[in-house]
Amino acid sequence: MVGRTPRVPHRVISVDAAPTDQPPPDSKEWLDIIRNQVDGNEAPFLNGLNRWLKVSWSDPSSDLLGVTRFEMDPNELMRRRRMQAPSGPVCIELHPILVDDPALLAHTFVHELLHAVGLTDHDNRHASLTEMIAPAPSLADSPVLMRLRSEVLDGQEIQGWTCTNCGTSWKRTTVSRPKRCPRCARSTVIPHEASSDDDIEKGS
Numbered sequence: 001m002v003g004r005t006p007r008v009p010h011r012v013i014s015v016d017a018a019p020t021d022q023p024p025p026d027s028k029e030w031l032d033i034i035r036n037q038v039d040g041n042e043a044p045f046l047n048g049l050n051r052w053l054k055v056s057w058s059d060p061s062s063d064l065l066g067v068t069r070f071e072m073d074p075n076e077l078m079r080r081r082r083m084q085a086p087s088g089p090v091c092i093e094l095h096p097i098l099v100d101d102p103a104l105l106a107h108t109f110v111h112e113l114l115h116a117v118g119l120t121d122h123d124n125r126h127a128s129l130t131e132m133i134a135p136a137p138s139l140a141d142s143p144v145l146m147r148l149r150s151e152v153l154d155g156q157e158i159q160g161w162t163c164t165n166c167g168t169s170w171k172r173t174t175v176s177r178p179k180r181c182p183r184c185a186r187s188t189v190i191p192h193e194a195s196s197d198d199d200i201e202k203g204s
């Protein structure tokens with residue numbers, strides 16, 4: 001398992017979330033923390049980001065916990081990265097289901113903010129920074145993760161399973177959730193969705 005925190009599913013499947021009146025979280029304090037942890041090469045878009053970044057709640061029907069959208073197309077972004085120039089307009093949308101789950105909200109927000117500052121790959125560096133700055137809550141501490149898990153278990157969208165103990169992922173071959181991990185034999189198996197970098201969108 002590279003890049004993603006195994007216990008945080010990437011997609012929100014058929015949750016029944018309400019829109020929220022609360023303001024979206026403020027990026028400033030998180031960006032200050034991120035600034036102390038990254039260097040300019042890996043975070044070329046950090047300087048001046050406050051001016052370009054817009055944070056909002058996504059539509060409750062969105063199936064992503066968070067998404068980062070750059071207005072510029074991939075080639076232009078690449079050029080700006082080389083020149084250490086600002087990325088131009090970028091927006092982060094967070095799912096309103098997160099409003100009552102502060103730890104998962106912070107984790108998701110930092111995940112997306114790291115994309116926005118220029119860490120656009122789901123590599124180990126991105127994952128370890130996210131875990132260091134805003135660790136994913138355990139299942140027991142996260143109402144959203146608990147809810148997603150039970151809803152996902154009823155769904156057909158599950159493509160595989162992940163062990164939260166050893167990180168092993170494997171393809172789904174059974175309808176019901178395996179009781180034990182085939183590698184470490186612990187009963188710490190949760191649904192896993194094969195996913196790519198689809199929470200990052202670049203203009204085209």
Ligand SMILES: [Zn+2]
Nearest residue numbers: 163166181184
């Ligand atoms: Zn295991």
Ligand SMILES: [Zn+2]
Nearest residue numbers: 111115122199
């Ligand atoms: Zn991501």
